[in-house]
Amino acid sequence: MNRVKHLGIILAVVISLYLIFSQAVYASTVVGTSGQAAYSYYIDAGTGSIIIQFLIGSLVGLVALAGVYRMRVKNFLRNLFKKQKGDEEKE
Amino acid sequence: MQLPASFRDPSGFLFQQDGIIYRQVNLVYKDDYDLLMSSGLYQALVDDNLLIPHEEVSIEPPVPELVYKIIKPEPIPFISYPYEWCFSQLRDAALTTLKIQRKALEFGMSLRDSSAYNIQFKNGRPIFIDTLSFGKYHEGQPWVAYRQFCQHFLAPLALMSYKDIRLSQLLHVYIDGLPLDLTSCLLPWRTHLRFSLLSHIHLHARSQKHFADKPINVKQYRLSRYASLGILNSLESTVKNLKWQPKGTEWADYYQDTNYSPPAFEHKKTIVDGFLDRVKPTTVWDLGANVGIFSRLASDRGIPTVSFDVDPAAVEKSYLDCLARGDTGILPLVIDLTNPSPAIGWENKERMSLKERGPADAVLALALVHHLAISNNVPLSRIARFLSDICHWLIIEFVPKSDSQVQRLLATREDIFPNYTRQAFEQEFGRYFTIDDSTDIRESQRTLYLMRRIQR
Numbered sequence: 023m024n025r026v027k028h029l030g031i032i033l034a035v036v037i038s039l040y041l042i043f044s045q046a047v048y049a050s051t052v053v054g055t056s057g058q059a060a061y062s063y064y065i066d067a068g069t070g071s072i073i074i075q076f077l078i079g080s081l082v083g084l085v086a087l088a089g090v091y092r093m094r095v096k097n098f099l100r101n102l103f104k105k106q107k108g109d110e111e112k113e
Numbered sequence: 114m115q116l117p118a119s120f121r122d123p124s125g126f127l128f129q130q131d132g133i134i135y136r137q138v139n140l141v142y143k144d145d146y147d148l149l150m151s152s153g154l155y156q157a158l159v160d161d162n163l164l165i166p167h168e169e170v171s172i173e174p175p176v177p178e179l180v181y182k183i184i185k186p187e188p189i190p191f192i193s194y195p196y197e198w199c200f201s202q203l204r205d206a207a208l209t210t211l212k213i214q215r216k217a218l219e220f221g222m223s224l225r226d227s228s229a230y231n232i233q234f235k236n237g238r239p240i241f242i243d244t245l246s247f248g249k250y251h252e253g254q255p256w257v258a259y260r261q262f263c264q265h266f267l268a269p270l271a272l273m274s275y276k277d278i279r280l281s282q283l284l285h286v287y288i289d290g291l292p293l294d295l296t297s298c299l300l301p302w303r304t305h306l307r308f309s310l311l312s313h314i315h316l317h318a319r320s321q322k323h324f325a326d327k328p329i330n331v332k333q334y335r336l337s338r339y340a341s342l343g344i345l346n347s348l349e350s351t352v353k354n355l356k357w358q359p360k361g362t363e364w365a366d367y368y369q370d371t372n373y374s375p376p377a378f379e380h381k382k383t384i385v386d387g388f389l390d391r392v393k394p395t396t397v398w399d400l401g402a403n404v405g406i407f408s409r410l411a412s413d414r415g416i417p418t419v420s421f422d423v424d425p426a427a428v429e430k431s432y433l434d435c436l437a438r439g440d441t442g443i444l445p446l447v448i449d450l451t452n453p454s455p456a457i458g459w460e461n462k463e464r465m466s467l468k469e470r471g472p473a474d475a476v477l478a479l480a481l482v483h484h485l486a487i488s489n490n491v492p493l494s495r496i497a498r499f500l501s502d503i504c505h506w507l508i509i510e511f512v513p514k515s516d517s518q519v520q521r522l523l524a525t526r527e528d529i530f531p532n533y534t535r536q537a538f539e540q541e542f543g544r545y546f547t548i549d550d551s552t553d554i555r556e557s558q559r560t561l562y563l564m565r566r567i568q569r
Contacts, residue, residue, distance in 0.1 A: 063257045068324075070324035072255050074312070076334045078313070078347065079340030
């Protein structure tokens, strides 16, 4: 059952990523005009490589961010629980 | 004299003077160089053995109108190239590059390139050699060297891991790393199911193709620090998850598959030990070294030793053994002596041929001649000439036709080698070397020679 579930998740991810990166979506990519950076490249960074990095970065960055917030929420709840327990013991 | 491989980056270049390698730092790189040195990044990387240390020197610059500083990096005893590395060496080089990029970000800098040629092996471990690769990190800036990292490291590692270990040799052909569209074609379809390879290789290749002819100002894309770290984490876990387990290729279990009795093997070691003690070479190349048992005889004496073999499995085992034993004196490399690394790149001068990186003070050619002469039809005279080009001293083993290993080589082919005799061997090698000593190996039909190259 778990295998079927995992396969389903993988397929869903693959299909959605293909949709995300499909030609039609690329073609409609709107490039912002602000925030021009002041750095220069001596090697060809590659337009396609920068854009895929931006897309992957957004995804894995979100995961990293979610991980940080998950830890913060976890720590907050743990501290809250400890505090309540401490208060009960004092009483 | 400016080194022929050092011309792409306007920030500076390498040059050689009186046999010493220096690097000119150009004025255009002044701010980044100062930041590297003053931010603490240089010291942190040097302390972690990740970056080659250097000292600033005051000598006459080769191009005075451009110069900011001249630095003298610590020398690398033997320059090797990614197509000569085994799987774990390339993997360790990739992880070293990522570790450096992570550290650079901590200090407000970023790698401006991630060529595999920026890594060399010093004391058996990977180290970054291009001091001018660091640039100031600007908030929101994507990693400029991401494409290069995927092409130089991820693509060959994925192919070696998922398809065939020999595909590392494609790096010979593609000097700026493997094209991702080619890698995507060659990788098995199941790699689409791994998010890391799907994104960094397959979709990356697709994106490159789509945007190849579209003029877009990529500087307008901004990547948050979280996203940059996320990319690094993702690349690191992808590289770490790529594995290759050597399975018994032809010569990987060679030392378990010889006709040596244990006393004969020990006797051979004793003779080689004795020759090394007599010659006391400053450098050793062990040709056809297999897993490097005889290379260790040299490295245990503190002699920097390069251990060549054609079998990627043997080299992999040798490298992993060196890591496990903490042996820093041996550099194992994959080299096919019947087709040694040529000079490649711009003007055929960017990457040196094997011969250009010699000569070694001493060469070990143990249980090798019969492979070259019989499996590859190289006449003894040509073997002698080649070896005389790459060493001053030669410790060589002659394996006669009556030996069971030679018989095995002849089992599937016609014997067209009437001149493969001990007498002819001594005669042909005598044209290039003087034979200082020869000893028959106990309980075998083989003979070990100590030869000295005739002065030219």
